[in-house]
Amino acid sequence: MVDRSPRDPALDNAFKAEIVTLIPHLRAFARTLCGDATAADDLAQDAMMKAWDARASFQMGTNMKAWTFMILRNQFYSEKRRSWRQSQLDQEAAERTLVAVDDPEAPVALDELRLSLGMLPPEQREALILVGAGGFAYEEAAEICGVAVGTVKSRVSRARRALQAILEAGAYDRDGGAAGDAMRSILADAERLSTAR
Amino acid sequence: MARLMELDGGAGRLSDQNDSMKGRSPPERDAGDMIEHQSEQTSAGSEVNAAALDEARLRQQAIGVRLRQMFDEVVNEPVPDEFLDILRRADKSAEQG
Numbered sequence: 001m002v003d004r005s006p007r008d009p010a011l012d013n014a015f016k017a018e019i020v021t022l023i024p025h026l027r028a029f030a031r032t033l034c035g036d037a038t039a040a041d042d043l044a045q046d047a048m049m050k051a052w053d054a055r056a057s058f059q060m061g062t063n064m065k066a067w068t069f070m071i072l073r074n075q076f077y078s079e080k081r082r083s084w085r086q087s088q089l090d091q092e093a094a095e096r097t098l099v100a101v102d103d104p105e106a107p108v109a110l111d112e113l114r115l116s117l118g119m120l121p122p123e124q125r126e127a128l129i130l131v132g133a134g135g136f137a138y139e140e141a142a143e144i145c146g147v148a149v150g151t152v153k154s155r156v157s158r159a160r161r162a163l164q165a166i167l168e169a170g171a172y173d174r175d176g177g178a179a180g181d182a183m184r185s186i187l188a189d190a191e192r193l194s195t196a197r
Numbered sequence: 198m199a200r201l202m203e204l205d206g207g208a209g210r211l212s213d214q215n216d217s218m219k220g221r222s223p224p225e226r227d228a229g230d231m232i233e234h235q236s237e238q239t240s241a242g243s244e245v246n247a248a249a250l251d252e253a254r255l256r257q258q259a260i261g262v263r264l265r266q267m268f269d270e271v272v273n274e275p276v277p278d279e280f281l282d283i284l285r286r287a288d289k290s291a292e293q294g
Contacts, residue, residue, distance in 0.1 A: 016284060023280050028271035045283055052287050113263050132261055133268035164256055186259045 007056065015055045018064050019048060025065060025134070026072055032129045033076045035118065043079070047072035066136065070144045073126070112182035116166040120159055127155035128163070 026047055030040035051058070051068045058067060117125055123145070130141040131152070138156075142149040167183045 012288070016288065020281070020284065023276050024272040024274070027274070027276070028268045031271050032268070041277060041279070045280060048280065049283060049287065052284065113260070113267055128264070129268065133264045160257055160260070163260055164253075167260070168256075183256065186263050187256065 011060065012055065014060060015052075015058070018060075019051060019068065022065055022068050023048065026068055029069055029129065029134060030072060030076070032117070032133075033073070033122075033126065043072065043076055047075050050075060063140065066140045066144055069130070069134070069136075070146075073144060112167065113163075113186065116163055116182070119166055120162055124155045124159035124162065127152050128159035131156050132160075 023044070026044040027041060030044040030047070031037060034040040034043055047068060050071050054071070058064065117128075120128070126145065127141060130136045130144060131138060134141075136144065138149050138152050141156075142152045145152065164183075167186065170182060
């Protein structure tokens with residue numbers, strides 16, 4: 001399957017050095033896809049190994065971040081097709097992940113943003129994450145998701161609107177949260193962040 | 198419906214509605230809707246509308262900041278040793294193979 005012909009060790013080292021810098025980003029992307037932190041790290045590791053095995057097909061100097069994200073995404077959806085039961089977002093696991101945020105100062109609104117994101121259709125969520133948080137251009141996100149640029153643009157814009165509506169209505173999936181608090185908290189925090197910088 | 202308006206004096210009712218709208222901020226809508234509907238607004242409502250548009254932009258910016266923050270929180274976590282171990286092992290088998 002994979003080209004086993006001898007490779008230039010310098011090339012392998014360069015590849016490895018670059019992929020190491022991408023691990024944190026792969027973990028973050030996997031976390032948004034899986035919800036559960038442990039499953040996300042498994043996914044990120046699988047993707048990293050797939051990328052390593054396929055390194056002969058990667059052209060150094062091209063966009064390795066987009067390439068590895070595409071591998072990770074494909075891996076996620078092929079696993080999901082294989083086993084619905086395992087990959088369906090497990091509510092308990094999601095809650096464990098939220099509790100596992102170890103910064104005690106972490107504002108409540110971050111959890112609410114996560115829960116609200118979880119309510120978006122997967123294709124909207126991933127488009128918004130790639131463009132809004134992952135730092136990808138629309139064109140790159142389109143390549144990663146295997147769809148047209150226009151499709152990504154419309155998914156991102158629909159995701160933004162839906163997310164705001166969910167946050168403002170306090171309609172995210174949690175008991176006891178006061179309606180409207182999430183948006184207020186996010187606004188207050190954005191203000192604090194912008195003045196701090 | 199149209200006939201009912203005529204019987205009630207439709208014009209008068211409409212102006213009443215306009216008066217009652219003046220002091221009120223427009224209904225909460227998302228940014229996209231506001232942009233789409235902006236051209237339909239009367240000039241009297243444009244100031245209120247611009248303010249609401251700014252507000253909507255502010256909210257979207259705030260969500261954007263939080264979204265990046267959420268992502269970066271994971272990016273900034275220390276990478277578990279497992280990742281580097283796996284790469285090290287892969288590297289060895291590549292040397293042997």
